[in-house]
Amino acid sequence: MKKYKDIAGDGGSNIVAQVEAQQRRLRARLATVRAVVAIVSGKGGVGKSSLTANLACCLAQAGLRVGVLDADLNGPTMAKMLGVRGQRLVLASGGVEPPRTSLGVKVMSMDLLLPSDSAPLQWNAVTQDEAHTWRGSMEASALREFLTDTNWGELDLLLLDLPPGTDRLLTIAALVERLAGTVVVTIPSDVSHLVVRKAITVASQVKAPVLGLVENMAGLLSGPDAALLARDAGIPLLGRVPFDPALAAAADRGEPFVAVAPESAAARALVALAAEIQARITAPAA
Ligand SMILES: Nc1ncnc2c1ncn2[C@@H]1O[C@H](COP(=O)(O)OP(=O)(O)OP(=O)(O)O)[C@@H](O)[C@H]1O
Numbered sequence: 001m002k003k004y005k006d007i008a009g010d011g012g013s014n015i016v017a018q019v020e021a022q023q024r025r026l027r028a029r030l031a032t033v034r035a036v037v038a039i040v041s042g043k044g045g046v047g048k049s050s051l052t053a054n055l056a057c058c059l060a061q062a063g064l065r066v067g068v069l070d071a072d073l074n075g076p077t078m079a080k081m082l083g084v085r086g087q088r089l090v091l092a093s094g095g096v097e098p099p100r101t102s103l104g105v106k107v108m109s110m111d112l113l114l115p116s117d118s119a120p121l122q123w124n125a126v127t128q129d130e131a132h133t134w135r136g137s138m139e140a141s142a143l144r145e146f147l148t149d150t151n152w153g154e155l156d157l158l159l160l161d162l163p164p165g166t167d168r169l170l171t172i173a174a175l176v177e178r179l180a181g182t183v184v185v186t187i188p189s190d191v192s193h194l195v196v197r198k199a200i201t202v203a204s205q206v207k208a209p210v211l212g213l214v215e216n217m218a219g220l221l222s223g224p225d226a227a228l229l230a231r232d233a234g235i236p237l238l239g240r241v242p243f244d245p246a247l248a249a250a251a252d253r254g255e256p257f258v259a260v261a262p263e264s265a266a267a268r269a270l271v272a273l274a275a276e277i278q279a280r281i282t283a284p285a286a
C-alpha cells in the first residue's frame with residue numbers, strides 16, 4: 001500500500017496553489033466582517049447553540065449587524081432556533097443570500113441545504129471506509145465553503161456555533177485567521193467541567209483570545225462552581241444564565257427568547273452576557 005511519503009510532488013494538481021486561492025477568497029469574504037467569535041464547549045448539550053442564538057438576538061436588538069454560522073454540520077440547530085427553517089436559499093451574484101430572522105440576524109446552516117427533516121449529512125466517497133478517512137478534511141472544506149460562499153455583507157459580528165468535541169475549534173481557527181475570540185460554555189456538573197477544562201486548554205492553544213467562560217443552566221444542578229473553573233484556568237467568568245424551560249420552549253418555536261420574555265432572569269442574564277462579550281471584543285484586555 002502506498003503511503004503519503006511515497007507520493008512524489010502533487011501529481012500535477014497544484015494543490016498548494018488551490019488551497020491558497022481558497023484561503024484568499026475566504027479572507028476577502030470576511031474582510032467586511034468586523035469580528036468572528038466562536039462559541040465552544042467540548043461538552044455536548046450544554047447550550048452552545050441556545051446561547052449563540054440568544055446572544056445573536058441580544059446583539060441585534062442592541063443595533064449590531066449580526067450573522068450566525070452553524071458550524072455543526074451533523075446536528076445543525078441554528079435555523080430551527082432562529083426561526084428560519086424552511087426558508088429558501090437564494091443564489092445571487094454576491095453569493096448565497098443567508099435568510100434573516102425577525103431581528104435581522106443572518107443565518108447559514110447545513111439544515112437549510114438538506115432535502116428533508118430525516119436526511120442526515122452524508123459524505124460521498126467511493127466507499128464508506130473512505131468517507132470515514134476523509135471526514136475531517138471534508139468537514140473543513142464544507143465549513144470553508146459555507147463561510148466563503150455566503151453573502152454576509154457588512155457585519156459587526158459573526159458568531160460560530162460549534163459542535164461538541166475539542167478538536168473542532170482547531171479546524172475553525174485554521175480557517176478563520178482573524179478569529180476575535182472564543183466563548184466557552186459549561187453547565188454546573190462535574191462531568192461538564194471535566195470536559196470543558198480540556199476545551200479551555202484547546203481554546204488557549206489557538207491564536208484568538210479566550211474571552212471567557214459562561215455557566216449555562218445555572219441553578220439546575222448543585223454542581224461545581226464555574227467561578228472556580230474560570231479562576232483555575234485563568235480566564236474570566238463572563239456570566240451565568242439560569243435554567244429556564246421557557247428559553248427551551250422559545251427555541252423550539254424559533255422565537256427570540258430575549259424578545260418574548262425580556263423581563264425574565266434568563267433574558268436579563270443573556271443581555272448582560274452579550275454586553276460583556278461585546279465589550280471584550282471591542283476593547284480587548286491589554
Ligand atoms: N438555560 C437554559 N434553560 C433551559 N433549557 C436550556 C437552556 N440552555 C439550553 N437549554 C436546552 O437544552 C437543550 C440543549 O441545548 P443546545 O442544543 O443549545 O446545546 P448544545 O450545547 O448546542 O448541544 P450540542 O452539543 O448537541 O450542539 C435544548 O433543548 C435547549 O433548548
Ligand SMILES: [Mg+2]
Binds near residue numbers: 048049
Ligand atoms: Mg449545538
